[in-house]
Amino acid sequence: MKLATLRSSRPDGQLVVVSDDATRCVSAGRIAPYLQGALDDWEAAAPALEDLAAQLDAGAIAGQPFDPAMTHAPLPRAYQWIDGSGYLSHLERVRSLKGSKDAELQSVRPLMYQGASDSFSAPTAPIVVPSDDLALDSEAEVVVITGPVPMRPSRETASAAIRLVTVCNDVSLRKLVLDDLQNGFGFFHAKPATTFAPIVQTPESLGSAWRDNRLHLPVRVEVNGTLYGQPNAGVGMHFDFADLIVEAARTRKLAAGTIIGGGTISNPHDETLPIKRDGIGFACIAEARTAEKAKYGRARTPFLKVGDRIAIGAIGEDGRSVFGQMDQNVELLD
Amino acid sequence: MKLATLRSSRPDGQLVVVSDDATRCVSAGRIAPYLQGALDDWEAAAPALEDLAAQLDAGAIAGQPFDPAMTHAPLPRAYQWIDGSGYLSHLERVRSLKGSKDAELQSVRPLMYQGASDSFSAPTAPIVVPSDDLALDSEAEVVVITGPVPMRPSRETASAAIRLVTVCNDVSLRKLVLDDLQNGFGFFHAKPATTFAPIVQTPESLGSAWRDNRLHLPVRVEVNGTLYGQPNAGVGMHFDFADLIVEAARTRKLAAGTIIGGGTISNPHDETLPIKRDGIGFACIAEARTAEKAKYGRARTPFLKVGDRIAIGAIGEDGRSVFGQMDQNVELLD
Numbered sequence: 304m305k306l307a308t309l310r311s312s313r314p315d316g317q318l319v320v321v322s323d324d325a326t327r328c329v330s331a332g333r334i335a336p337y338l339q340g341a342l343d344d345w346e347a348a349a350p351a352l353e354d355l356a357a358q359l360d361a362g363a364i365a366g367q368p369f370d371p372a373m374t375h376a377p378l379p380r381a382y383q384w385i386d387g388s389g390y391l392s393h394l395e396r397v398r399s400l401k402g403s404k405d406a407e408l409q410s411v412r413p414l415m416y417q418g419a420s421d422s423f424s425a426p427t428a429p430i431v432v433p434s435d436d437l438a439l440d441s442e443a444e445v446v447v448i449t450g451p452v453p454m455r456p457s458r459e460t461a462s463a464a465i466r467l468v469t470v471c472n473d474v475s476l477r478k479l480v481l482d483d484l485q486n487g488f489g490f491f492h493a494k495p496a497t498t499f500a501p502i503v504q505t506p507e508s509l510g511s512a513w514r515d516n517r518l519h520l521p522v523r524v525e526v527n528g529t530l531y532g533q534p535n536a537g538v539g540m541h542f543d544f545a546d547l548i549v550e551a552a553r554t555r556k557l558a559a560g561t562i563i564g565g566g567t568i569s570n571p572h573d574e575t576l577p578i579k580r581d582g583i584g585f586a587c588i589a590e591a592r593t594a595e596k597a598k599y600g601r602a603r604t605p606f607l608k609v610g611d612r613i614a615i616g617a618i619g620e621d622g623r624s625v626f627g628q629m630d631q632n633v634e635l636l637d
Numbered sequence: 638m639k640l641a642t643l644r645s646s647r648p649d650g651q652l653v654v655v656s657d658d659a660t661r662c663v664s665a666g667r668i669a670p671y672l673q674g675a676l677d678d679w680e681a682a683a684p685a686l687e688d689l690a691a692q693l694d695a696g697a698i699a700g701q702p703f704d705p706a707m708t709h710a711p712l713p714r715a716y717q718w719i720d721g722s723g724y725l726s727h728l729e730r731v732r733s734l735k736g737s738k739d740a741e742l743q744s745v746r747p748l749m750y751q752g753a754s755d756s757f758s759a760p761t762a763p764i765v766v767p768s769d770d771l772a773l774d775s776e777a778e779v780v781v782i783t784g785p786v787p788m789r790p791s792r793e794t795a796s797a798a799i800r801l802v803t804v805c806n807d808v809s810l811r812k813l814v815l816d817d818l819q820n821g822f823g824f825f826h827a828k829p830a831t832t833f834a835p836i837v838q839t840p841e842s843l844g845s846a847w848r849d850n851r852l853h854l855p856v857r858v859e860v861n862g863t864l865y866g867q868p869n870a871g872v873g874m875h876f877d878f879a880d881l882i883v884e885a886a887r888t889r890k891l892a893a894g895t896i897i898g899g900g901t902i903s904n905p906h907d908e909t910l911p912i913k914r915d916g917i918g919f920a921c922i923a924e925a926r927t928a929e930k931a932k933y934g935r936a937r938t939p940f941l942k943v944g945d946r947i948a949i950g951a952i953g954e955d956g957r958s959v960f961g962q963m964d965q966n967v968e969l970l971d
Contacts, residue, residue, distance in 0.1 A: 314677055314892070343648055380892055382714045383755035388822075416822040417751040421717035421892035433789055433888055454970055455767055476888060488722075488750040489823010495889040554767055554810060555829040558648070558714055558755035636788055 304349075304356045304505045306331070306467070307627075308338055308375045310425065315339060316375040320355045321502055325627065327366040329359050338378050338503075342560040345450055345466060349505075371627040376423035376499035377469060378448065378560060384420035384497065385557075386444070386473060386564035387413045387547035389540045393569035396590045413542040413550050413566075416490045418473075420562065424498040426627060429634040430474055432495075432609070438477035439607040439633060442567040443586035443615045445518045445536045446471045447544050448503060452557040461548035462516050464557075467503040469626045470522055470536075470617050473564060474498060477589055477606060500616065501627035512625070516543035518617065520625060522568050524586055525614045526607070529577070531591065532584025533618065534570040576604050609635045638683075638690045638839045640665070640801070641961075642672055642709045644759065649673060650709040654689045655836055656700065659961065663693050663700040672712050672837075676894040679784055679800060683839075705961040710757035710833035711803060712782065712894060718754035718831065719891075720778070720807060720898035721747045721881040723874045727903035730924040747876040747884050747900075750824045752807075754896065758832040760961060763968040764808055766829075766943070772811035773941040773967060776901040777920035777949045779852045779870045780805050781878050782837060786891040795882035796850050798891075801837040803960045804856055804870075804951050807898060808832060811923055811940060834950060835961035846959070850877035852951065854959060856902050858920050859948045860941070863911070865925065866918030867952065868904040910938050943969045 307328060308316040315337035319328040334351045335341035341348040358364045388394055394414070424430065432439055448467040453460065479493035506513040512520050519537030523530070542550075547563050568586040575594045578584040585591040592602035607613060611633045616624035639655040641662060649671035653662040668685045669675035675682040692698045722728055728748070758764065766773055782801040787794065813827035840847040846854050853871030857864070876884075881897050902920040909928045912918040919925040926936035941947060945967045950958035 380716045382716060383753060414820055414822045415825055417753055417825060419717060419751055419889060420754075421895055422890060431788070437888075454765070479888065483823075484821050486748055487818050487823075488748045489817075489821075489825075491749055491751060491823075492888045554771075554813065554826045555753060556756060561755055 304353050304508050305502045306338060306352065306377065307369070307502050308377050308379060309373050310375045313337070314379060316379050319369070320352055320359055321369050322359050322366065325502065326369055327359060328369040329355060329364050329366040331355060339381070339560050342448065342450065342466060345559065371501040372427050374501040374627070375425045377467070377503040378423065378562065380422055381420040381560055381562050382558050383561040384418040384564070385415055385551050385561065386418050386566065387415040387542065387550070388566035389413060389542040389547060390566050390569040391541045392539050392571045393567040393587070393590060396569065396593045413547055415547065415551060418490070418494055418497060422496055424474070424496040424631070426498060426501045426629045427631060428498070429632045430498070430613070431634050431636050432476070433636045435609045435635060437479060440475045440477050440588045441524065441607065441613050441615065442473040442475055443522045443524050444471050444473050444567055445522070445565045446499070447563050449548060449557060449559070449561045449563060451559045452548055452552045452561070454552055454554065454556045456549055456552050458545040458549055461552070462545040464548060465506055465516070465544060468506055468509060468513060468518060469503040470500045470615065471564060472498040472613070472615050472629050472631070473567065498629050498631060500629055504626065512619070516545040520617045520619065522586060522615065522617045524584070527612050530580070530582070530584065531576060531588070532578070532586050534568045534583050534586055536565070536568045536617070538570045540565060607633050609633050638687050638842050639836045640672060640686065640711065641703070641836050642711050642713060643707050644709045647671070648713060650713050654686055654693055655703050656693050659836065660703055661693060661700040662703040663689060663698050665689060673715070673894050676782065676784065676800060679893065705835040706761050708835040708961070709759045711801070711837040712757065712896065714756055715754040715894055715896050716892050717895040718752040718898070719749055719885050719895065720752050720900065721749040721876065721884070722900035723747060723876040723881060724900050724903040725875045726873050726905045727901040727924060730903065730927045747881055749881065749885060752824070752828055752831060756830055758830040758965070760832060760835045760963045761965060762832070763966045764832070764947070765968050765970050766810070767970045769943045769969060771813060774809045774811050774922045775858065775941065775947050775949065776807040776809055777856045777858050778805050778807050778901055779856070779899045780833070781897050783882060783891060783893070783895045783897060785893045786882055786886045786895070788886055788888065788890045790883055790886050792879045792883055795886070796879040798882060799840055799850070799878060802840055802843060802847060802852060803837040804834045804949065805898060806832040806947070806949050806963050806965070807901070832963050832965060834963055838960065846953070850879040854951045854953065856920060856949065856951045858918070861946050864914070864918065865910060865922070866912070866920050868902045868917050868920055870899070870902045870951070872904045874899060941967050943967050
């Protein structure tokens, strides 16, 4: 089952069920007006939404054309956004840039931070920066949305709590990362609004692409039409989503609608940009720059600038974007 | 105007208007079923709620008895909870304990962290800890709830965005603070569910107790019936709430319903526990312990343990609790 949120005058938008081929959609208003409402009552809402999806796919309901440009983030605002760090090669590559104190690689327990969840960015909304000198980077990630999770859950409980899957762009202002981390209170100013892909999907509906609590699909990142990377999110994910949920709930329960990020997707390799059509590359610019420093003695790929365009999406076996594309221009604050 | 949220089967509870003497309340359901709804549409909702409050206070509406024990947090869940650090003497006293890297006192820009906002604790709900050896501490703070704030607001815009005021207990697991900060990603496991007082109030309705973007009232902290502190929240608050909102919105806008904490209330003095009836004392145990270490060479006041009871409330000139009391027992997770 695929779900999306159309933009509306209401801050939570309007929940729609999307056809399996992502061409049509139908309002889910009679079941739940918005996604958080469905997550609050998932046991009742999910079967009704599945039924609506089946009718839409069978043609019993005509629906309306599905236009990703009309979507907001699936949850335009959420009660919790926790970003983990599942990929060790990402940490390894950017550790020096981040000024992190962890002398050993964090391979025993995943790092995670509490992100801002009050106003996410729509898939095609501009990324608005207060100035053009903050080393804007994008970080392509897989995320899950959970049901309620008790404190200290088992891995099984954590895995069973995964309701929906999609991808996001954890927008980062690299120049502020060091400041944030050195003040000792963690990420804050360096992490403005996160962007989400138009469509969320149940794990079951992803077939073999979802297994072992991981999404086994390449996530493609293009900057101004140039391929920067297409690492496979199922490769090198040392901590899976069950691990991340268990860790997040170590000292507290998690409410329904909690979004957990798997961290910047990163596959081990020794490539640098530009990559070939079948290359792996990078899901964030900071990693590309680190690889360049190692190979050439200096970083060559610039961070994103005002006017740049960044497109991110998970790619299915048929070559199509599974959750729809994030496609954003960088703009300066008025 | 005073507002509160009664517990109900719905996750957001039920919004009520509370009489000025806090003895009666009336459902605000016909205006907004829950507080976030009112904040989403404040320009329309606030005058209607004020009108209802006036009718309740005039006796034109009988209402029902107001029982703080039936309340949830005013926002049982919120889209954003940002905790600042406005009181320099708190930072000064606990800096060594926290392992913070800031060599100089953070007097130029306030520190802040993104807190968990998915499931706050009701004023009289137990504080549930996963084990009894995590150095449980309470931190009494003033908080404001804001309307929407644009990125890079002026101090005037920030101040005007303050919709409601109350106090909270920013529950902390001191033993995990160092872990959280040393991993470089900031507070996470050390900050379980925050507790809020039963009542929120508009700044205007606080009279002279609210001025200069600060709450000028003592906030009393009692552990097992013993007075630990009653520092005045208007004293020593180096960064006021306008400063904190401006800082929070440096690289992003803030959505309506954002909660901003002023940091652990702390007044400069050289007292140690026990304090006299007119003493100042401390709003968190860590500060009391630091003062003891300085005076006696070792900390004497233990952190909170399972079975302890912690009560916190802001005290008005008439000696009554302004926002109602937080009164919680510490319990071990089942």
